[in-house]
Amino acid sequence: AQRVTQPEKLLSVFKGAPVELKCNYSYSGSPELFWYVQYSRQRLQLLLRHISRESIKGFTADLNKGETSFHLKKPFAQEEDSAMYYCALQQGNTPLVFGKGTRLSVIA
Amino acid sequence: ETGVTQSPTHLIKTRGQQVTLRCSSQSGHNTVSWYQQALGQGPQFIFQYYREEENGRGNFPPRFSGLQFPNYSSELNVNALELDDSALYLCASSPVGGGYTEAFFGQGTRLTVV
Numbered sequence: 001a002q003r004v005t006q007p008e009k010l011l012s013v014f015k016g017a018p019v020e021l022k023c024n025y026s027y028s029g030s031p032e033l034f035w036y037v038q039y040s041r042q043r044l045q046l047l048l049r050h051i052s053r054e055s056i057k058g059f060t061a062d063l064n065k066g067e068t069s070f071h072l073k074k075p076f077a078q079e080e081d082s083a084m085y086y087c088a089l090q091q092g093n094t095p096l097v098f099g100k101g102t103r104l105s106v107i108a
Numbered sequence: 109e110t111g112v113t114q115s116p117t118h119l120i121k122t123r124g125q126q127v128t129l130r131c132s133s134q135s136g137h138n139t140v141s142w143y144q145q146a147l148g149q150g151p152q153f154i155f156q157y158y159r160e161e162e163n164g165r166g167n168f169p170p171r172f173s174g175l176q177f178p179n180y181s182s183e184l185n186v187n188a189l190e191l192d193d194s195a196l197y198l199c200a201s202s203p204v205g206g207g208y209t210e211a212f213f214g215q216g217t218r219l220t221v222v
Binding site: 096100 | 139143213215216
């Protein structure tokens with residue numbers, strides 16, 4: 001069965017500190033992996049997807065098929081990064097499967 | 109280009125009642141998906157509509173039903189409301205193409221069942 005696990009409900013870091021939001025998945029094929037973000041009072045939006053291999057707002061995520069992980073990283077956290085982060089997977093046009101989310105709080 | 113809009117933003121219903129939630133898809137998008145997000149949980153897939161036909165369904169009972177209209181807007185109907193149906197209901201639209209297409213989410217409808 002498809003499953004996305006985000007082990008941390010809440011992650012608090014100081015401004016300027018590195019951030020790593022963990023995501024592990026279970027899937028029998030080769031899914032696409034995504035990170036979605038929801039800032040306060042805003043709608044859920046795509047942050048990045050593994051296939052694009054790009055850095056968005058300083059965030060990167062590397063797909064590790066051996067460890068079935070897709071951790072989100074940023075070297076220096078900013079206060080505006082405070083938000084809910086959801087890891088998700090998808091196969092083709094099938095529905096997105098989301099994790100439970102991690103709330104990132106960046107402390108000034 | 110307008111984004112995905114949902115109505116209403118909030119509503120309160122009594123257990124046993126029926127509710128209809130509405131979603132206008134983003135311009136040019138012909139696929140609409142509905143998700144339920146309970147408190148402290150990630151969004152959970154309810155069903156998807158493509159060209160007015162249901163095109164996939166998650167693990168939700170038949171009292172959750174939907175429609176898609178020729179203009180690609182959509183409705184989610186829930187009959188015989190239960191307390192556990194209290195959640196944020198999200199609509200997402202996407203264009204259909206080969207492989208992955210990005211889903212664009214509405215702001216959600218917060219349903220409270222009392």
